[in-house]
Amino acid sequence: MELQAVLMAAGGGSRMMDLTYNTRKPLLPVGNKPLIWYPLNLLERVGFEEVIVITTKEVQKMISTDPKMKLDVKMKLDIVCIQEDADMGTADALRHIQQKIKTDILVVSCDLITDAALHEVVDLFRAHNATLSMLMSKAHEFTETVPGQKGKKKTGEQRDFVGVDGTGKRLLFMANEADLDKGLVIRKSIMRKLPRMHIKTGLVDAHLYCLKKSVVDFLADNKSVSSIRGELVPYLVRKQFSKSMTSPNVNDEADQKLKKKDGNANLEIQILSRDEVLLQLTRERSCWNDHRGDMSEAYHGVRLRCYVHIMDEGMCYRVNTLAAYIEANRLAPKLFDEPAVHPSAAISVRCLIGADSIIGASCQISDKASIKRSMIGASTTVREKVKVTNSIIMHGVTIEEGCNIQGSVICSNTVIGRGADIKYCLVGSAQRIEPEGAFWKTPSRLSCAFY
């Protein structure tokens, strides 16, 4: 076993509270499958047989009991529960399962929907014996209107600056705009070694990381790091060019001494990816080099190396906002080739269902209903003359006759009264919408009114 897969599925979805109020983020339906299915499927496709899933009790219970949440994956799921109120970061979670980690790991977040070729990331990890390799993608513009939001979202968000080398693979720099109030500062010695640096903004971090086992051990010793993305990755990227990482002859003896002397130094040394003797020999004997332009050895003797694979095309979404959720629902069906209409759904002959819609199991769709570019969850009843466009209807929703639903998200077990007109709204779960009600997009989040 080369890599152990770890799936982080304990996040609460704090950036889309409207949706995760009733349904935990890993279980949100996307294309009639719980969100967590996508990363699991991704791992299964590339041949993983076992996954460590870190999640909360609640989610575990739902997965094991609720048939709607059933995950049809053949992999062995090793579910580890953490307490929900412990406020653990991703790095904390890794520390929690340190005992289970025997090899290098592949960490995936549960909200990742991608068709990325995972081997690209792993190949970078293997080829360069990297400490960290990660996946990024060009950010996509969300085209759909988001319920409860007026106008386009402002681009006031702070950008991430990612610096890669000339080949676009080696990760050299990483910072958020917010931390760069003094301007972007790069040491000249780095530029001297790697004279060409591409600074990219507008990238999405897929939160998919290959990490050396030593990093997990490092985490176990260094309790102050709590998040992978927020703290660990920037730390590793920075550490690539610090001196202790480049000095070639740190032997174990010195290692021991350092351990005794200084707790901090100890931590740094441990994180070194110690090149095996054979590997080192290979590098010495080979004419291969990772850079051109000077005569120094490959990697300039740097032993902690971070790499990134940046997807140019293909899809890569992190479903952590409402906009991303809607976009994912629109595109997710393309990821799997199952019939758009579940065989157990009872669908009237005289209704109109667009090819880009998905109908879940045991749905009832009556005459003259029209469903376009939408997702209808399991056990949902759609009565006569209902028009659903560009919407997401979760499980067990009942839509009475003559309703018109457009660009909205209707959470599970809601009943929508006859003739209601809902446009660009977000309706919470188990609500009752009065007949003939009309709800149009309002500046504030109208959805809150329904909880």
Next chain:
Amino acid sequence: MSSRGGKQKKGNVTSEQEEEEQPLQAVLVADSFNRRFFPISKDQPRALLPLGNVAMIDYTLEFLTSTGVQETFVFCCWMSNKIKDHLLKSKWCRPTSPNVVHIITSDLYRSLGDVLRDVDAKNLVRNDFILVYGDVVSNIDVSQALQEHRHRRKVDKNISVMTMVFKESSPGHKSRCEEDDVIVAMDSKSKRVLHYQKTQGLKKLQFPMNIFQHGSDEFEIRHDLLDCHISICSPQVAELFTDNFDYQTRNDFVRGILVNEEILGNQIHLYVTQDGYGARVSNLQMYDSVSSDMVRRWVYPLTPEANFTDQQGQGCTHSRHNVYRGAEVSLGHGSQMEENVLIGRDTSIGANCHISNSVIGNNCTIGDNVVLDRAHMWNNVHISSNVEIHQSVVCDGAVVKEAVHLNKQCVLAYNVVIGPNLSLPDGTVVSMHHPEEEEEDDDDEFLSDDQEVGHSKDKTRQKAFNPAEVGPEGKGYIWKASMNDTEDEELAQCLWGLVLNPDPESDSESEASEESQDRSRSVSPEIDDVNAFQLEVLGTLQRGLEENIVCDNLVLEINSLKYAYNITLKEVMQILTRVVLEYPFQQQGTQLTTLQYTGSLLPLLKTWSPVFKNYIKRAQDHLDCLSAVEELFLEQDTHQTAMVKVLMKMYQLEILEEEAILKWFSTGATNDKSRQLRKNQGLQKFIQWLKEAEDESSEEGE
């Protein structure tokens, strides 16, 4: 309608054609406006110095002609007559020349800015032009860059004013000049220059955030670019120089444009060539590398045997290992020309010589058993037997007598005679001009007072040559760069330029310090505050001394600083003690003797004793203060004898109490060093004395 449209189209076509038909112009600045090549350039302007036995300006003109320039304006200032004579004799001024050369001379040009302002005033350029210096050697085909430049100007309505030409070469490449190292931030897609900075002497490169806010999401920071000093300018550039009379150099211009981009809306772009060659001979280091590149045929088709200047008798033959021989070269028995050697016409070489990587000019004579490596010898040089020359420049008419050894980076300027039996140390520059002459020269440049020139020359003639410096039969003075030169303080007046690779040690040191900073940051973020506080306290005390401020006010100020930097009382005391004790070092340098140190410190202690007393009140305060004293003297271990005097003074001034001192002495020792310190004889005596005094006083009390 349609016919009108057609007409318009036609009109466009003709205007395009007109544009195409307009001859491409170039501005060649045949002056460097600095004195890097002094004393060589005292006798010959830099543009005429031979490189591979051809004057440098000829390379520049050949480059311009081969890229399709049809009209060149040569601007000369320093020794303009020589340049003019040279050009009038050259092929560029023949009627058949495809490139019409206009020579414009004026003694008033002081910088590139002056030249371009004159270009604007005389209205010389009508269209985009190429701007180069007279010491650029290049074979880059800039037509591609020119096309891109024109395209940008057409699309963006004259926003782009300049396209700089760069050559890709990694850091540490030998044709890269440390002084000219630049870092460029650019927009990856539009190739727009966002930030341009010389990196010399910088450890950290800082990029302001506003350059990343132009809507693009991909930027590139490049340190692998060699500035060829070739730029394609639009006519606006000259106007901009006129508008901004403070622009002196191209650097000023680029910075000005980039900073004022928002206001003026002008942009600068760059063009990167991968396979061309382009470099500016800005110092002798570059002269050496460009010359060797030339001999190694990197600047093809500009090669020594090509005789592109089309002068009679300049032709030479090219044989294996890049050995070039001019006409009538005679080579003695057993002499070897190993590789990369260029020998000019009518030169004779004696027996058993070893010559490698060298250029030898016309009409030279070289004796027997001579070793030349990386030597650049110009015309009419006489080298006697048994001479060794390494990486040095020997100018026209110089004579090197028997058994002279020239070490690396020596320069023998025009008509110097050296030897016999002498070894010149590294970096020696010998010239017929006396170094002190320069200043007077300076003056007459402005006054152009002929009388004085003659006078000063007489004066220098009178000065005798120093045989220890130039040998018994030598003629010449050791040239020392004058220190009072302020015109360009950033370029030390060093002929050879800076060392290319600064020792890597300092590099890693900075990394280490960064590292420790990193670590300490995570532990205690106040570390910087403490340092800042220390500096502030030092400043306060200094001011207090200078302006005679009452101690109470000093205390007030320190207190407010304490709050500003969030410093504990204990730290305040330690820092205060430290600052005061280090004060003499701070003011008078670290090499003070102990006696001087105590002499200047003790009055200070007295002046500031009220400040100390304000902070040292409790018993613990005394101990803290003492430990600070101890710490400092542990660091300054040569001055440990002064410690007793300091303690004594502090005791006498009632800053410290005897109990505290005794307690500190008995308990404070924590490691070997401090134990060692306590064994100091003077200190022991002092403690003994204190103890006795205490006993006495206690007895008295009884």
